[in-house]
Amino acid sequence: MTGALDGLIVADFSRVLAGPYATMLLGDLGAEVIKVERPGAGDDTRSWGPPYDVEGNATYFGSVNRNKRSVFLDLGSPGGLAEARALAVSADIMIENFKPGGLEELGLGYRALSAENPGLVYCSISGFGQGAGAELPGYDLLVQAMGGLMSVTGPDPDHPSKVGVALVDVITGLHAVYGILAAIHHRTNTGLGQRIEVNLLSSLLSAMVNQSAAQIAGGVTPGILGNDHPSITPYGVYAAADRPIVLAVGNNRQFRSLVTALGVPQLADHASYSTNPDRVKHRITLRALLEEALANHSADHWYEVLTAVGVPSGPINDLESAMDLAKSLGLDPTVTVPGSQVPQVANPIRMSATPPTYRLAPPSLPQS
Secondary structure, three states: OOOOOOOOEEEEEOOOOHHHHHHHHHHHOOOEEEEEEOOOOOOHHHHOOOOEOOOOOEHHHHOOOOOEEEEEOOOOOHHHHHHHHHHHHHOOEEEEOOOOOHHHHOOOOHHHHHHHOOOOEEEEEEOOOOOOOOOOOOOHHHHHHHOOOHHHOOOOOOOOOOOOOOHHHHHHHHHHHHHHHHHHHHHHHHOOOEEEEEEHHHHHHHHOHHHHHHHHOOOOOOOOOOOOOOOOOOEEEEEOOOOEEEEEOOOHHHHHHHHHHOOOHHHHHOOOOOOHHHHHHOHHHHHHHHHHHHOOOOHHHHHHHHHHOOOOEEEOOOHHHHHHHHHHOOOOOEEEOOOOOOEEEOOOOOOOOOOOOOOOOOOOOOOO
16 A cells, blocks of 8 residues: 655654654655664663563553664764765655754764755754753653643642653654655755754643743733633533543533533523633632532433533543543554554554555564
């Protein structure tokens, strides 16, 4: 089956998560990805375990490295450096997340490579940019903290929390793919490549959308509201008789349906709750009234009842239950890759003519 990016060669000089996630997505769409790893140890995430899969490999590495071939090159040796340069010059796309300036010192920077390959699309990923932030370490946790995400995440202002996955790395990887595909389109029109720079901090600030806009356009510095939404109520986690349930009520019609189903229809016309701004202002008293009604039945009961009347609601699933939900909806959340017993999370994109393909299992580390 032909992939949308068939024929494109990606030289992957990245490691850990943001870059490898980006190159895996390109590989899923048909690009040939050649991953450069250090001899002996390989990518850092090869040792990031437990957990391990049934073949004994770190699941972290496997999660972002299918559809790639690895070459193990010592960039500190003349021979390894020469092979790396030959690979980069022959590629359509190069992705790297070395310390800013590091590859320039080795003759693998954009200026040197584009002189030999003007069509090269060269993507650099950093934590805090290539300028004054170049020396800062680009770890997802640090960016969640320093970039403001933890300031709006957690149960209360005294307990700022990180998100339960390296979300900033993932968002940055998606931005890298977005920039790369735009640059490939530009190259199709002009024959010329270009350099792309993405960094974790800028990607996070963009991805915080309404929270960032509140600060720069509204002069409001957002804070922690637990699971509540700063601009919509009821939109959060509410206690039912046995366990919590999520309500995501986005308009007055949904609110009327909610309170009618809960047996308190009078709240829809109450002066404190009839409009969303009113509900946001009186969120604490509204929560108490809703939870008093929700306490009459289980979360599963309310999910069934509320879904039937068009109120967005749902249980708080663990990942096993979430995978089961996706399967029950026909979304096929997992795939098997030729040559491996290990299931993988499927690429979420559906394409009618050139869908993602799964050709190569994550590359093994050579045995010494």
